[in-house]
Amino acid sequence: xxxxxxxxxSVGLITLQNPPVNALSASVRQGIVDSVxxxxxxxxxxxxxxxxxxxxxxxxxxxREFGRQMSGPPLVPMIHDIEAANKPVVAAIEGSALGGGLxxxxxxxxxxxxxxxxxxxxxxxxxxxxxxxxxQRLPRLIGVPAALNLIxxxxxxxxxxxxxxxxxxxxxEHNTVDVAVKFALSVTGESLDGRRISxxxxxxxxxxxxxxxxxxxxxxxxxYFFFAQRAVGRWSTPSGARWDTSQPRxxxxxxxxxxxxxxxxxxxxxxxxxLSVVAVETHAKQLMEAKKAVPSMLKRGAVRGGxxxxxxxxxxSETVQAxxxxxxxxxxxFEDMALKExxxxxxxxxxxxxxxxxxxxxxxxxxxxASQTRHPELVVGMxxxxxxxxxxxxxxxxxxxxxxxxxxxxxxxxKKMGKVSVxxxxxxxxxxxxxxxxxxEQAFFLLEEGATPELVDRALEEFGFPxxxxxMSDLSGLxxxxxxxxxxxLADTSLTGTSAxxxxxCRYSPLGDLLCEHGRFGQKTxxxxxxxxxxxxxxxxxxPWLHNFLDEYRARHGLVPRCIDQQEVLERCLFVxxxxxxxxxxxxxxxxxxxxxxxxxxxYGWPRHRGGPMFYADMVGLERVVERLERYHQAHPNVPYLxxxxxxRRLVANGSPPIHKWRNVIKNRNSQL
Ligand SMILES: CC/C=C\CC(=O)SCCNC(=O)CCNC(=O)[C@H](O)C(C)(C)COP(=O)(O)OP(=O)(O)OC[C@H]1O[C@@H](n2cnc3c(N)ncnc32)[C@H](O)[C@@H]1OP(=O)(O)O
Numbered sequence: 195x196x197x198x199x200x201x202x203x204s205v206g207l208i209t210l211q212n213p214p215v216n217a218l219s220a221s222v223r224q225g226i227v228d229s230v231x232x233x234x235x236x237x238x239x240x241x242x243x244x245x246x247x248x249x250x251x252x253x254x255x256x257x258r259e260f261g262r263q264m265s266g267p268p269l270v271p272m273i274h275d276i277e278a279a280n281k282p283v284v285a286a287i288e289g290s291a292l293g294g295g296l297x298x299x300x301x302x303x304x305x306x307x308x309x310x311x312x313x314x315x316x317x318x319x320x321x322x323x324x325x326x327x328x329x330q331r332l333p334r335l336i337g338v339p340a341a342l343n344l345i346x347x348x349x350x351x352x353x354x355x356x357x358x359x360x361x362x363x364x365x366x367e368h369n370t371v372d373v374a375v376k377f378a379l380s381v382t383g384e385s386l387d388g389r390r391i392s393x394x395x396x397x398x399x400x401x402x403x404x405x406x407x408x409x410x411x412x413x414x415x416x417x418y419f420f421f422a423q424r425a426v427g428r429w430s431t432p433s434g435a436r437w438d439t440s441q442p443r444x445x446x447x448x449x450x451x452x453x454x455x456x457x458x459x460x461x462x463x464x465x466x467x468x469l470s471v472v473a474v475e476t477h478a479k480q481l482m483e484a485k486k487a488v489p490s491m492l493k494r495g496a497v498r499g500g501x502x503x504x505x506x507x508x509x510x511s512e513t514v515q516a517x518x519x520x521x522x523x524x525x526x527x528f529e530d531m532a533l534k535e536x537x538x539x540x541x542x543x544x545x546x547x548x549x550x551x552x553x554x555x556x557x558x559x560x561x562x563x564a565s566q567t568r569h570p571e572l573v574v575g576m577x578x579x580x581x582x583x584x585x586x587x588x589x590x591x592x593x594x595x596x597x598x599x600x601x602x603x604x605x606x607x608x609k610k611m612g613k614v615s616v617x618x619x620x621x622x623x624x625x626x627x628x629x630x631x632x633x634x635e636q637a638f639f640l641l642e643e644g645a646t647p648e649l650v651d652r653a654l655e656e657f658g659f660p661x662x663x664x665x666m667s668d669l670s671g672l673x674x675x676x677x678x679x680x681x682x683x684l685a686d687t688s689l690t691g692t693s694a695x696x697x698x699x700c701r702y703s704p705l706g707d708l709l710c711e712h713g714r715f716g717q718k719t720x721x722x723x724x725x726x727x728x729x730x731x732x733x734x735x736x737x738p739w740l741h742n743f744l745d746e747y748r749a750r751h752g753l754v755p756r757c758i759d760q761q762e763v764l765e766r767c768l769f770v771x772x773x774x775x776x777x778x779x780x781x782x783x784x785x786x787x788x789x790x791x792x793x794x795x796x797x798y799g800w801p802r803h804r805g806g807p808m809f810y811a812d813m814v815g816l817e818r819v820v821e822r823l824e825r826y827h828q829a830h831p832n833v834p835y836l837x838x839x840x841x842x843r844r845l846v847a848n849g850s851p852p853i854h855k856w857r858n859v860i861k862n863r864n865s866q867l
Pocket of ligand 1: 214215216253254255256257258269290292293294295315316320322324325327
C-alpha cells in the first residue's frame with residue numbers, strides 16, 4: 195500500500211509501504227494511483243514527493259507476485275499519469291531504486307537521492323525487459339549508449355554515477371525526504387514542460403547500428419560463456435578418459451605441504467569445502483605465521499559467506515610424516531624443481547599407497563614429479579590461482595601416466611571447493627601461463643618499439659581487462675617471472691649488442707630483467723613499471739624514471755621509437771595469445787575452445803562479455819586473425835609465435851566454421867598422452 199499525507203503546508207507526501215523493499219505489489223500500485231489522484235485534486239497541494247518507508251525507495255516489481263494472475267492497476271499508465279501531472283512530482287530515493295522502482299522515479303519530474311542509494315534496471319537478470327517505460331525514458335534522459343549499457347548489463351549504479359550520467363538531479367548526505375520536500379516547495383508553480391522525459395527527443399547517433407551490433411555481440415558472448423562454463427565439467431583427455439566414465443575417489447582428509455601464500459589459500463579453500471586438513475610447513479617461523487593467518491582468513495570468509503567453520507578441521511605440523519593417513523596431498527612449496535622432487539620422493543614413502551599426490555606448480559613438469567613416486571598414476575597437477583581461496587579457476591593437469599580416477603578426483607575436489615576446474619595436459623606453463631608468456635613478450639616488445647606501460651595498459655583496460663599487463667605485473671611481482679627466466683638461463687643482462695635482445699635465435703626483451711636488477715619488483719617494493727607512494731602501495735602513478743630508462747634503453751640498442759596505437763597493442767598482445775591457444779588445442783593440451791575461454795575469464799581477467807580469447811577470435815573472424823598475425827610476423831620475423839598455428843590455418847581453410855564446430859576440425863595429432 196501507500197500512505198498519503200500533506201506536509202509543509204502544500205506538499206503531498208506519498209510513502210510506499212511494502213516491506214522489505216517497498217516492491218510494487220498490486221496494493222502498492224493501487225495506493226500510488228489513489229494518492230496521486232488525491233494530491234492532484236487537493237487545491238492546497240502544490241507539489242508532490244514520492245518516497246519509500248524504512249529507507250528504501252522501491253525494489254521494483256514484487257517478485258513474489260510473478261507467475262500469479264495480474265491484478266491491480268498496471269504500471270505503465272500509472273507512471274504515465276504521474277509524468278502527465280500538472281504539479282511537480284519529486285522522487286526521494288533512499289536505499290534502492292531498481293527495475294520498476296527506477297521506472298517510477300523516471301516518471302517523476304525530479305529525482306533526488308541519498309548518496310548511499312543504488313539505482314538500476316536489473317530486469318535482464320530476471321529474463322525481463324524494463325518494459326514500464328525504462329527502455330524509453332532512460333535513453334531519452336542519458337543517451338542511448340549509457341542507457342543500453344545499464345539495460346543490457348542490469349548493473350546497479352551508485353548515486354554518484356547516476357548523478358554524473360544525468361539520471362539524478364541532486365544527491366544529498368542528509369535526510370532525503372526532508373531535502374526533497376524543501377525542493378518540491380522551491381519548484382512549486384514552475385513550468386513542467388522540460389521535465390517530462392517521454393517528451394524528450396533521443397539524441398541522434400550516427401553509429402547507432404554499430405552500437406546495437408556491439409550490444410548483440412556482448413549478449414552472444416555471455417550466452418556462449420554460460421554454456422562454456424558447463425562444458426568444461428564434461429572433460430576428456432586424449433587417452434580417452436572422460437568425465438562420465440571415470441570414477442572419482444572419495445576425499446575426506448587432505449594435506450597441504452608448504453604454507454606460503456598459496457598453501458595458506460589452499461588450506462582455507464579445503465577447510466571451507468568441509469574437508470579435514472593437515473597443514474605442513476617445515477620452517478618454524480612460517481608455520482607460526484600461517485597458524486595466525488589461516489584462522490583469520492577462515493573467519494573473514496565465514497563472515498562474508500554466512501557459513502560456520504569447524505575450528506578443529508585443520509591440524510598443523512612441522513613434519514611431512516603427519517600426512518600418513520590422508521587421501522590427497524597438495525604440494526605448494528617454493529617453485530623449485532629440486533625441492534619439489536624431494537617432497538614427492540618423501541610423500542611417496544610416507545603416504546598410503548593409494549593417496550593422490552598433487553602439485554600446485556604453475557609451470558613445472560608434472561610427469562617428472564610423477565616419476566619421483568612409486569605410483570605415478572596417482573600424480574596430477576592442481577594449479578590454483580592467487581588468492582587460492584578466492585579465485586574461481588583451477589587447472590587440473592593430467593600427466594602421461596595420470597589415471598582417469600586421479601583426474602576425476604581432482605576435478606571433483608575442485609568443484610567441491612567451488613572452483614571451475616579445467617582439465618589440461620602437461621606442458622610448460624600448462625594452458626593459461628603458456629599463453630600468458632606470449633602476451634607478456636609482446637607487451638615488452640611494444641615498449642622497446644616506442645609504447646609506454648600507460649599506453650599498453652589503457653588499451654587493455656578499455657578492452658575490458660580489470661588491469662593492464664603492466665599494472666598486473668606490478669601487483670603480482672616482477673621477481674616471480676625473473677626467477678623463472680633465470681632458472682631457464684634466459685635472464686642474462688651481461689650480454690651486449692644485438693645478442694642482448696636475442697635468445698635461442700628468437701627475439702627477447704631483457705626489460706623485465708633489467709627492472710628487477712634495479713630492485714623494482716612492483717607494488718611490494720613501491721617501484722615497478724609504475725611508482726607507488728610506498729612499498730605495498732596500491733595506486734599506480736606514471737614514473738618519469740621509467741620513461742627515461744626506456745629512452746636510454748632504446749638509444750643504447752639503436753631502437754627508433756615510433757607511434758603505436760591502441761589497435762596495434764590489442765592485436766599484438768591478444769592475437770599472439772590466441773594463436774598460442776590454437777596451438778594448445780592442436781596439441782590436445784586443452785580439449786576444446788571452451789576450456790581455454792574458461793581459464794582466461796576465471797583466471798586471467800579476460801572480460802566475460804567478450805566470451806574468452808577463442809570466442810573473441812571467432813567474433814573478430816579467423817581470417818582476419820590470420821591476416822594480422824602474418825603481417826606482424828613479416829614485420830618481426832624473429833618472433834616465431836606470430837606465425838599462425840596449423841589449426842588456425844586449417845580452420846580458415848575449412849571455411850572458418852563457428853566455434854561450436856571447431857572440435858570437428860581439431861585433430862589431436864600431437865597429443866601429449
Ligand atoms: C511489470 C514489471 C515491472 C518491472 C520489472 C521489475 O521491477 S523486475 C524486479 C527488479 N528488481 C530487482 O531485481 C531487485 C531485486 N532485489 C535486489 O537486488 C536486492 O534484494 C535489493 C533490493 C538491492 C536489496 O538487497 P539487500 O542485500 O539489502 O537485501 P536482500 O537481497 O537480502 O533482500 C531483502 C529481502 O527483500 C526481498 N526482495 C528483494 N527484492 C524484492 C522484490 N523486487 N520483490 C519482492 N521481494 C524482494 C528479498 O527476497 C529478501 O527477502 P527475505 O524474505 O529476507 O529473503
